[in-house]
Amino acid sequence: MVPFAGYAMPVQYPAGIMAEHLHTRASAGLFDVSHMGQAELIGEGAAAALEKLTPADVQILKPGRQRYGVLMTETGGILDDFMVANRGDRLFLVLNASRKHLDIPAIEAVLPAGVTLRPLPDRALVALQGPGAVPALATLAPGIAAMKFMDFSEFEIAGVPCLVSRSGYTGEDGVEISIPAEQAEAVAKALLALPGVMPAGLGARDSLRLEAGLCLYGNDLDETTSPVEANLVWTMGKRRRTAWDFRGAERCRDELDNGAKRLRVGIQPEGRQPARGHTPVQVSGEVVGEITSGGFGPSVNAPVAMGYVARGAAADGTALELMVRGKALPARICPLPFAPHRYAR
Amino acid sequence: MAELRFTKDHEWIRLDGDVATIGITDHAQNALGDVVFVDLPEPGREVTEGEACAVVESVKAASDVYAPVAGKVVETNAALVENPALINSAPTGEGWFFKIGGVEAATVDALMDEAAYAAFVDSLA
Numbered sequence: 001m002v003p004f005a006g007y008a009m010p011v012q013y014p015a016g017i018m019a020e021h022l023h024t025r026a027s028a029g030l031f032d033v034s035h036m037g038q039a040e041l042i043g044e045g046a047a048a049a050l051e052k053l054t055p056a057d058v059q060i061l062k063p064g065r066q067r068y069g070v071l072m073t074e075t076g077g078i079l080d081d082f083m084v085a086n087r088g089d090r091l092f093l094v095l096n097a098s099r100k101h102l103d104i105p106a107i108e109a110v111l112p113a114g115v116t117l118r119p120l121p122d123r124a125l126v127a128l129q130g131p132g133a134v135p136a137l138a139t140l141a142p143g144i145a146a147m148k149f150m151d152f153s154e155f156e157i158a159g160v161p162c163l164v165s166r167s168g169y170t171g172e173d174g175v176e177i178s179i180p181a182e183q184a185e186a187v188a189k190a191l192l193a194l195p196g197v198m199p200a201g202l203g204a205r206d207s208l209r210l211e212a213g214l215c216l217y218g219n220d221l222d223e224t225t226s227p228v229e230a231n232l233v234w235t236m237g238k239r240r241r242t243a244w245d246f247r248g249a250e251r252c253r254d255e256l257d258n259g260a261k262r263l264r265v266g267i268q269p270e271g272r273q274p275a276r277g278h279t280p281v282q283v284s285g286e287v288v289g290e291i292t293s294g295g296f297g298p299s300v301n302a303p304v305a306m307g308y309v310a311r312g313a314a315a316d317g318t319a320l321e322l323m324v325r326g327k328a329l330p331a332r333i334c335p336l337p338f339a340p341h342r343y344a345r
Numbered sequence: 346m347a348e349l350r351f352t353k354d355h356e357w358i359r360l361d362g363d364v365a366t367i368g369i370t371d372h373a374q375n376a377l378g379d380v381v382f383v384d385l386p387e388p389g390r391e392v393t394e395g396e397a398c399a400v401v402e403s404v405k406a407a408s409d410v411y412a413p414v415a416g417k418v419v420e421t422n423a424a425l426v427e428n429p430a431l432i433n434s435a436p437t438g439e440g441w442f443f444k445i446g447g448v449e450a451a452t453v454d455a456l457m458d459e460a461a462y463a464a465f466v467d468s469l470a
Contacts, residue, residue, distance in 0.1 A: 017404040018379035203378070203405055272382045272429075274402050296381040296404050303382075325384070325400065 005097040007035040010201040017203035028130035029200030036101030041091040043115035052110040057237025063223040065090040066152040076251025077223040085152035124184030129174035136194040149343040157189035171212025213336030228255035266336040267305040274303040275322040279304040282321040288313040351462035368441040377403040378430040385421040416445035
């Protein structure tokens with residue numbers, strides 16, 4: 001257990017990161033991500049209000065659907081990345097643990113009269129991820145099998161009313177389940193009792209998301225990175241990219257028109273040696289950027305990394321040198337993800 | 346075979362004649378988790394006591410390995426390059442890192458014996 005954002009977090013269970021990672025890709029891993037911030041936004045005009053802070057198209061989101069987006073700073077940086085689901089009479093939000101203390105006042109500041117943000121600190125969140133996750137869970141709640149990627153719905157699991165989204169942070173099929181905190185242990189025990197389910201910690205969560213090319217706030221995204229630099233233009237709605245009516249839009253528009261100075265890319269080190277976050281990235285002896293997440297990919301069975309490089313060095317196949325402990329480690333720019341996404345589309 | 350001695354950096358050392366074999370302890374491999382890469386010193390390198398001369402990388406993190414005694418690196422464990430997981434499966438056997446020559450027995454004797462190291466690890470818990 002290690003401290004993280006005020007929570008005691010399991011980095012790994014007795015099986016270890018490698019086994020937990022590989023088991024999740026082969027079968028199913030259960031992750032306790034209750035540190036994530038949950039909240040709901042209630043009232044007429046909630047979606048339009050949230051759009052002041054995010055370039056995501058929230059108003060077009062149908063009831064029972066969820067999407068990924070970013071919250072913006074005034075200067076076009078990323079305040080946080082988040083999930084938003086339309087529950088019909090309200091929006092349901094999932095925020096980062098380390099950022100929720102900033103997100104909540106930022107959202108409250110843009111709300112009109114009649115729209116309220118309600119943090120839900122009394123809810124736990126678990127993720128059941130992997131190709132075996134939904135088949136196993138469907139034995140407890142058959143309706144979950146009919147959900148598609150990014151569907152969001154209520155189900156009773158082990159007698160407990162839960163909010164289920166078919167999504168996750170591993171690149172695999174699976175679900176995230178929001179549970180009233182006092183009943184979370186009972187649900188977690190019921191999930192762990194399902195055939196093929198193994199508990200998995202934050203270490204495996206990190207190696208799984210990195211192989212899947214998914215960003216970690218604080219590593220790959222921060223208040224200096226824009227959604228254009230971060231290669232998250234796909235999270236910006238078409239209507240939003242015409243109206244430019246969100247906080248920080250000016251910088252995004254300029255970068256889309258004129259090109260961003262730097263871009264987030266996949267980086268494949270040659271050989272077996274991992275290159276970690278903050279490793280300088282060079283082209284022909286000149287520093288062009290930095291690794292923001294790097295480690296060993298158990299499924300790829302090789303080191304994997306992502307980072308930001310100058311636009312001119314961002315083309316696939318560009319030869320790089322990663323400066324690890326004073327030695328130049330050869331690497332190349334590569335497409336993301338390292339492990340193909342296997343969502344239930 | 347000579348008995349193992351231990352350092353507070355969680356390395357073990359075994360002296361045969363004036364050649365010391367060095368690796369990391371079972372406690373260290375357990376804390377590191379699955380080892381995926383090792384960076385070993387060049388044979389012939391002169392090292393001072395406490396000098397960082399190897400790196401072990403697990404899925405989690407990178408850690409330095411220090412020379413517990415001064416001397417010259419005479420051999421490294423080539424098997425680790427192909428199979429770094431030997432450090433997890435046999436930390437005090439096939440998972441050895443490197444050998445240092447020209448070592449004085451007294452410098453090794455001064456290190457912790459097995460009982461002292463076990464007490465040291467307990468004191469960290």
